[in-house]
Amino acid sequence: MYLLVEGSQQAFQYPLSLIAVAVVGFIAAAALGSIAWYNSKRPPGWQDKERPDIVPDIDTNQ
Template sequence: MINILMQAEAATEAGGSLPISFTAVYVVGFIAAVTIGSIAWYNSKRPAGWEGQDRPDWVPEVDTKQDEESENKS
């Protein structure tokens, strides 16, 4: 990991900009983190003041009853 960062720094100093692939990895990673975090937040218990709010249609519903049943059997 450190080697990759050192190469990116060297490329920045030599050429003045980061390679497109290096930048694309960070952009895609950021979008994935925001998407996964949003889904997890919307499927968690609602914070104070948000109890009556509806979940957006684009957020998939996660069924946690199966997880609870498997824990009770153990």
């Protein structure tokens, strides 16, 4: 199955699998970035906030 993107002169065909990989990659990058942000030093005003239960603790002393 292909997704057609109509242009002024030419129609481009993008495989649906390429779009699916891009969407899954974006979601994975956002999730991993969120975990990294939660495990980093807290910004001003967020030092006393609780860490969500789904975010794992990472030992940085190793």
